Amino acid sequence: MKINMDKIIRALSLALDLAQMSALDKNNNIIIEEVSNINYSKHIFMNHSKRACYISLELAYSLQLDYSTIKELYISSLLHDIGASNFFSQSHSYPNFIKDHCTIGSQITCDFPQFNNLSTFILYHHENYDGTGPMNLKGNDIPLISQIIRLSDILDLLYDDSKPCYMQKESISNWIKKHTNIIFSPTLVQAFLKCSSKDYFWFNLENISLMDIILKDFLPKFDIYLNLDEFEKIAHIFGNIIDNKNKFTARHSIGISELAYNVSRHIGYDNEKCLKMKIAGLLHDIGKLAIPNSILEKNGPLSKEQFSIIKSHVYYTKIILDKIEVIPDISDWACNHHEKLNGKGYPRALSSNEISEESRIMGVCDIYQALTEERPYRKGLSYKEAFLIMDDMAKNNFICSRALSYLKEAVTSNN
Numbered sequence: 160m161k162i163n164m165d166k167i168i169r170a171l172s173l174a175l176d177l178a179q180m181s182a183l184d185k186n187n188n189i190i191i192e193e194v195s196n197i198n199y200s201k202h203i204f205m206n207h208s209k210r211a212c213y214i215s216l217e218l219a220y221s222l223q224l225d226y227s228t229i230k231e232l233y234i235s236s237l238l239h240d241i242g243a244s245n246f247f248s249q250s251h252s253y254p255n256f257i258k259d260h261c262t263i264g265s266q267i268t269c270d271f272p273q274f275n276n277l278s279t280f281i282l283y284h285h286e287n288y289d290g291t292g293p294m295n296l297k298g299n300d301i302p303l304i305s306q307i308i309r310l311s312d313i314l315d316l317l318y319d320d321s322k323p324c325y326m327q328k329e330s331i332s333n334w335i336k337k338h339t340n341i342i343f344s345p346t347l348v349q350a351f352l353k354c355s356s357k358d359y360f361w362f363n364l365e366n367i368s369l370m371d372i373i374l375k376d377f378l379p380k381f382d383i384y385l386n387l388d389e390f391e392k393i394a395h396i397f398g399n400i401i402d403n404k405n406k407f408t409a410r411h412s413i414g415i416s417e418l419a420y421n422v423s424r425h426i427g428y429d430n431e432k433c434l435k436m437k438i439a440g441l442l443h444d445i446g447k448l449a450i451p452n453s454i455l456e457k458n459g460p461l462s463k464e465q466f467s468i469i470k471s472h473v474y475y476t477k478i479i480l481d482k483i484e485v486i487p488d489i490s491d492w493a494c495n496h497h498e499k500l501n502g503k504g505y506p507r508a509l510s511s512n513e514i515s516e517e518s519r520i521m522g523v524c525d526i527y528q529a530l531t532e533e534r535p536y537r538k539g540l541s542y543k544e545a546f547l548i549m550d551d552m553a554k555n556n557f558i559c560s561r562a563l564s565y566l567k568e569a570v571t572s573n574n
Contacts, residue, residue, distance in 0.1 A: 165381035170482035172208040172237035177449035212236040214311035216377040221350040235280040258293035272389040284308040324361035398441035416440030418524040425569040439492040446475030474506045496521040519559035
């Protein structure tokens with residue numbers, strides 16, 4: 160099985176933009192850093208990665224960079240905030256946010272398939288040309304791709320979605336020129352001024368809802384495909400990000416992936432299908448990146464509104480994974496883990512005959528993992544205690560008794 164790298168990156172960048180959206184406070188404000196009093200309060204973060212990517216590619220073509228560099232820039236700009244997904248709720252007051260999210264982003268991408276320099280570009284994407292950035296790199300010691308992402312990132316944050324582009328292009332251009340040799344190199348500022356002299360550049364920034372169409376004219380052609388083993392490495396990266404978003408679920412996705420893989424092997428699925436089940440387990444909660452931590456970590460009953468927000472995570476899981484297109488089975492198994500045989504599950508309220516065996520297995524693995532994990536209000540249950548509760552759920556037609564028996568056999572064989 161071959162999976163297009165571009166589609167994977169586009170799906171993951173959507174997940175990261177959703178993570179930024181979930182961190183907005185009641186004023187729609189998220190402070191990422193203080194640079195000359197940039198006001199972020201009007202900024203819409205839903206498409207931050209895509210718009211930063213568009214700006215980066217405009218700058219790259221203006222600089223006449225070679226094609227391989229443009230490919231690396233494309234990947235790096237879409238994933239530049241990968242280390243920030245678990246920090247956004249702290250960004251108002253956390254003093255080391257900038258340095259830490261660069262470092263974490265670099266660490267978690269060090270084994271990223273086929274793009275060995277991604278880790279370096281992400282590490283230095285907040286460096287200033289005068290050496291005052293978090294890593295104190297200066298001038299052309301800062302990788303050019305990191306420099307381009309730096310300008311693109313700031314430009315997107317300077318852009319006010321509530322104003323027409325013609326009302327702000329002059330002030331933004333002046334701001335960037337003012338910071339020549341401070342934040343940006345003279346060469347990069349000249350490339351920006353060349354791009355920004357054209358009206359279509361600003362119209363493209365303004366029409367954020369059309370960004371997918373706009374980007375088509377700038378995207379490098381990707382003939383890079385990953386096999387399932389390589390895709391699993393990326394799934395592990397995001398499984399860790401998801402689990403670390405909530406301090407009470409430090410191994411939830413990893414645990415489910417192991418359970419789903421063991422059950423699949425136990426009942427005789429072929430090797431490819433077992434690996435797909437593992438990947439579905441790693442990514443089943445990727446939609447939780449769109450859920451605020453204040454709800455995920457609430458120590459007490461959820462309100463009706465909060466529970467509705469929690470339930471949306473499986474909807475977002477499917478939206479993200481469906482962008483990859485060639486993994487509809489993994490997407491379905493991942494997003495159906497809260498469906499119930501009595502038709503009262505979510506998000507699609509599937510009937511029993513619409514829920515596949517693989518989805519039923521994912522569902523019982525999710526419940527078992529949740530019951531045996533520590534929670535702020537209780538200790539994790541033993542496997543015997545968990546199965547007593549799940550036996551009642553099977554009797555009441557919530558979960559599949561056969562899938563439960565498969566899980567029991569796989570778990571008890573290891574206990």
